[in-house]
Amino acid sequence: MKGVAQTFLGLTVGKAVITVPAYFNDSQRQSTKDAAKIAGLEVLHMINEPTTAAIAHVLDERANTDDKMNVLVFERGGGTFDASLLTIDEGGDTHLGSENFDNRMVNLYVQEFKRKHKEDLSGNRKALARLRVHCERAKRIISTAILTTIDIDRLFNGVIFSTKLLAPSLKRLTWTCSRSA
The missing domain is CATH 3.90.640.10 (ATPase, substrate binding domain, subdomain 4)
Known part of the structure; x- marks a missing residue:
């Protein structure tokens, strides 16, 4: 993925924000960080996938409101069906799910x-x-x-x-x- 990003951007990529499935435990998250390090990436943040989906939605809708938003994210795949409810306001909270x-x-x-x-x-x-x-x-x-x-x-x-x-x-x-x- 590092190579794909570098080709797309035309730049050297050294830092990354990585999304992981919400059900990943601490060991799986650490393994993902270790793999990124082996690939030469510094992991700035690791965010649950439902949270990133909510953030993407809010970025589109945020211009229309200054109020708190509730976003329900359904995630299906890999033998799971997860639902995450996130409340996003000015400060936000990326440690949900x-x-x-x-x-x-x-x-x-x-x-x-x-x-x-x-x-x-x-x-x-x-x-x-x-x-x-x-x-x-x-x-x-x-x-x-x-x-x-x-x-x-x-x-x-x-x-x-x-x-x-x-x-x-x-x-x-x-x-x-x-x-x-």
């Missing part, structure tokens, strides 16, 4: 775990990482399925974590936990 959804899922389950078991797993990096991986996987599954389950054996202090998610409303159906024997 999939990662925020993952964070909210993780936070919801951390709080629920604390409420049910009187134990706080938020300080346990391993448990949080396992929970995040399962939340990301569940989010991808419900983009094409009606129902998915998150099951994590011994998430924290021997507790088996299990919950079901229903698409498209993403309402939690059940919450069950038990201690491993």
